[in-house]
Amino acid sequence: xxxxxxxxxxxxxxxxxxxxxxxxxxxxLRAITSKAGVNLAAVNYHFGSKExxxxxxFERFLAPFCAELGASMAQLAADxxxxxxxxxxxxxxxxxxxxHGSSPERLALFFRLSGxxxxxxxxxxxxxxxxxxxxxxxxxxxxxxKAVPDVPPLELFWRVHFGLxxxxxxxxxxxxxxxxxxxxxxxxxxxADVTQRLLPFIVGGIRA
Amino acid sequence: xxxxxxxxxxxxxxxxxxxxxxxxxxxxLRAITSKAGVNLAAVNYHFGSKExxxxxxFERFLAPFCAELGASMAQLAADxxxxxxxxxxxxxxxxxxxxHGSSPERLALFFRLSGxxxxxxxxxxxxxxxxxxxxxxxxxxxxxxKAVPDVPPLELFWRVHFGLxxxxxxxxxxxxxxxxxxxxxxxxxxxADVTQRLLPFIVGGIRA
DNA sequence: ATATGTTTGAAACGTTTGTTTGTATGCGCC
DNA sequence: GGCGCATACAAACAAACGTTTCAAACATAT
Numbered sequence: 001x002x003x004x005x006x007x008x009x010x011x012x013x014x015x016x017x018x019x020x021x022x023x024x025x026x027x028x029l030r031a032i033t034s035k036a037g038v039n040l041a042a043v044n045y046h047f048g049s050k051e052x053x054x055x056x057x058f059e060r061f062l063a064p065f066c067a068e069l070g071a072s073m074a075q076l077a078a079d080x081x082x083x084x085x086x087x088x089x090x091x092x093x094x095x096x097x098x099x100h101g102s103s104p105e106r107l108a109l110f111f112r113l114s115g116x117x118x119x120x121x122x123x124x125x126x127x128x129x130x131x132x133x134x135x136x137x138x139x140x141x142x143x144x145x146k147a148v149p150d151v152p153p154l155e156l157f158w159r160v161h162f163g164l165x166x167x168x169x170x171x172x173x174x175x176x177x178x179x180x181x182x183x184x185x186x187x188x189x190x191x192a193d194v195t196q197r198l199l200p201f202i203v204g205g206i207r208a
Numbered sequence: 209x210x211x212x213x214x215x216x217x218x219x220x221x222x223x224x225x226x227x228x229x230x231x232x233x234x235x236x237l238r239a240i241t242s243k244a245g246v247n248l249a250a251v252n253y254h255f256g257s258k259e260x261x262x263x264x265x266f267e268r269f270l271a272p273f274c275a276e277l278g279a280s281m282a283q284l285a286a287d288x289x290x291x292x293x294x295x296x297x298x299x300x301x302x303x304x305x306x307x308h309g310s311s312p313e314r315l316a317l318f319f320r321l322s323g324x325x326x327x328x329x330x331x332x333x334x335x336x337x338x339x340x341x342x343x344x345x346x347x348x349x350x351x352x353x354k355a356v357p358d359v360p361p362l363e364l365f366w367r368v369h370f371g372l373x374x375x376x377x378x379x380x381x382x383x384x385x386x387x388x389x390x391x392x393x394x395x396x397x398x399x400a401d402v403t404q405r406l407l408p409f410i411v412g413g414i415r416a
Numbered sequence: 417a418t419a420t421g422t423t424t425g426a427a428a429c430g431t432t433t434g435t436t437t438g439t440a441t442g443c444g445c446c
Numbered sequence: 447g448g449c450g451c452a453t454a455c456a457a458a459c460a461a462a463c464g465t466t467t468c469a470a471a472c473a474t475a476t
Binding site: 023026118153155162173176177184185 | 392
């Protein structure tokens, strides 16, 4: 098995960028393999199908992230601290960022893929993610409910998803928004800057 | 011209539903035309191409909406009232809803299409919308800036887009979220209910 | 060195895609 | 009636798609 010159990783690296740029259906296996410098058949050989390749990309993102998130939450529970909303969201943000080399660009790429997965059909992906990582997210939601006891659970449910939407959307169209921001305000914001501005918005929205 | 039994409208009606359900690339012209009960060639005959069909769908949504929004803003300017943030957003919401038979479901469908247009490639669509309706939206943004003078313009820019993201996302995945809400809380919310909950979130987020 | 199992390579598979073509049909007008 | 025009239709088009095939190349272990 050892011999492989990184074909699998090259496919994953290339595919996640192309998918994020053009969408899943719009990106052909031929575009991926030719840019990655591997044979066309390699995708079906190593992953089985295009669908499975997409799932593999999400798994590579989610596995380390959920592991770290679970650890962070366990530590938080052990400390027995009072859970503050802002601190909780900041922990989530830090964990998400830290799970992949602290690159805001890569985090934005992942959110863009998530946005694609949600808006595009990709029913298989939603099922895949829910089955695989639903528990960790539910645990985080419970922690969140404790942080804002004055917001009724039903209301919180929707506000969390509103906040998630704001995040996904902002990250998805990060590049065009930053370009727009530069042309309208002559201000060049980094991806990290945007993330920092996003947090107060969500906190304000959830607290209402 | 009279003879036509609504071929163009039947194509538009069918296409917007199918596109919203499965995405643009995932929906074939054959699926559209066969479900609409028209000939395959009718799309290329009446619209010129699949791309042009997509643009026509957005135009049918945006044209009456922007017209009404422009009128509402003109009236607001004529009244010379103090512009309140919540009232401004409510006006936008009411206008959007009223522009198409007051059907929250149809509004949700439009937002879902918008979400697709943003996340999916569809660069041509973004350019098309901006060129055609950019002015109206910019005027609305200026009104918004007057409503929250204590939020600096740059900050407002981002918060507006965060709010837009929350809206697009919530509307896009309205159906799945409502199903989730029902299974988790035994509560059956209507699309109008969700919209009502969305507004305070955005107001809270923009005010921070 | 030979055998074994894994990975690559080029080519072809059968489908499906958007689009085009040529013809038929229905209508108003001279 | 006959002409002209807009629409509808079935059929075909070339291109692109995901996937499969099978032989060649490779590494490893005996």
